[in-house]
Amino acid sequence: MAGLKNLKKTRRIQVFAVAAVALALSTGMIGYAMRDGINLYRDPSKVKAEPPREGEIFRLGGLVEDGTLVRGEGTHVTFSVTDGAETIPVTFEGVLPDLFGENQGMIGTGSMVGGTFVATEILAKHDETYMPKEVMDSLKETGVYKEPES
Template sequence: MTRKQKRLSVIVGGLVFLAAATGLTFYALGQKASYFYMPADLATATVQPGQRIRLGGLVEKGSIVRGQGATVAFAVTDHEKSVKVTYTGILPDLFREEQGVITEGTFGQDGTFVADSVLAKHDERYMPKEVADGLKAKGVWVESESQ
């Protein structure tokens, strides 16, 4: 094998290795992707059973029901549709009615969204970008002048 052929084989081998690593990385990331939906978007979306999604919107007024232990049920709304959510765990301190929230989890057999994480806004001016954009598109949420 000539010097040129050796060099070419090393380069081709390196490119094959990089292609395999890139393919495996995209495959792994595709398995962990969580898609973001607003409640009204779920009517037209095709969400597979067991598929992890992020559900965002506002906590519906009067919907928070505390159950046994750390179980909480509430509804997430975008003022068009509402989705019932159950969560077992400690809620963020700023979680309350009519505040922006993003929940991550899957739909249960009864159509209730079973969340395994709940993210709430962290101060009086912040709204998660996905939630704010979705609510702005529907004309429900308006930015205050202090932002």
């Protein structure tokens, strides 16, 4: 009878140990898989103050600076993004959203290459009054944000 209790206790410890190892392994695999899926938001001031690592993918947001939007051959576009304090040059190859324009809020996903933000995706506001929360907050910090006229 005592041997049976010890066997059950040993079996329980083994099952618990295997479950703990499986949980740790699955947590590690999920973390490894998500490492590139998390894109931090930065405004131009943060990018200038703390430059990102080479090849780091992040989201850059701000206003498209007036007079900087240049459409090149095909779908190549260059412009600058500002938060009122700092400005970052941006290059993008692709189709821009319909409401994308100068003095409009935008968020781009990409990485810095030689001091220029190379965007792989550009998001713009979806109507005349909307501005992404992150962009609005960074513009309020620098005193550039103006309330929309009703």
